[in-house]
Amino acid sequence: MRASRLISILLLLQARGRLTAAELAYELEVSVRTIYRDVESLHTAGIPLYGDAGHRGGYQLVDGYRTRLTGLSADEAKALSLSGLPGPAAELGLGSVLAAAQLKIRAALPPALADQVGQVQSRFHLDASAWYGVSDEVPFLPAVADAVWHGRALSVRYRRWKEPTDVDRRLLGWPR
Incomplete structure (x- = not known):
């Protein structure tokens, strides 16, 4: 978890420029003291960042420094x-x-x-749910998504309004 947080600090500073310890702590949901320790660890590891105290202070990377730690999982x-x-x-x-x-x-x-x-x-913010509507619960969404992502078939049973009301279907997963 700590390594991930160190990388997140590095990427936040690269993407946004100067950030205070409080802003970093809020973004990463940790204490300001944790940010101080993490920034010290980054500095010890040779990451060229510096901090300025005061009203317009904060941490930032040395101009021109860019990391290549942006590979997506x-x-x-x-x-x-x-x-x-x-x-x-x-x-x-x-x-x-x-x-x-x-x-x-x-x-x-x-x-x-x-x-x-x-x-x-x-x-901009996209609110895909209907306004003033009650959201449907989706307890099986992770299982359906997993089947789609891994190309597996699903067996489902649903109820429809006309006869036969109870229907069984086999849904084929997306091909790999």
Whole structure:
């Protein structure tokens, strides 16, 4: 977990520039003291970052430093297909994975383009569920998604409005 957090700090600083310890702590859901220890570890490991105290202070990477730690994991690549739908991503247990994938992509972009992506993300939110509606529970969504991602068939039973009301079907998984 700590190694992942160190990489996240590095990618956050690369993607956003100067960030305070409090901003990093909030983003990574840890204490400010943990951020101080992690930044010290990064500095000891030779990562060229520095911190400024004061009102306009914060941590940032030395100008021109870019890391190549932006390779996507398989789960992150899957989560990207749901990037416009954070609700389903969270229901599949991929909410934090989606955030990590988006951070890696933003860190890999040239600064001008990363700023544009940041502006879009801060201004738009897609709420795919119906307004004023009650969300349906989706207890089997992870199992269905797993079958689709791994090309496996599913046996399902559903009820429809006309005879025969109870129907059994075999759904074929997506080919690999």
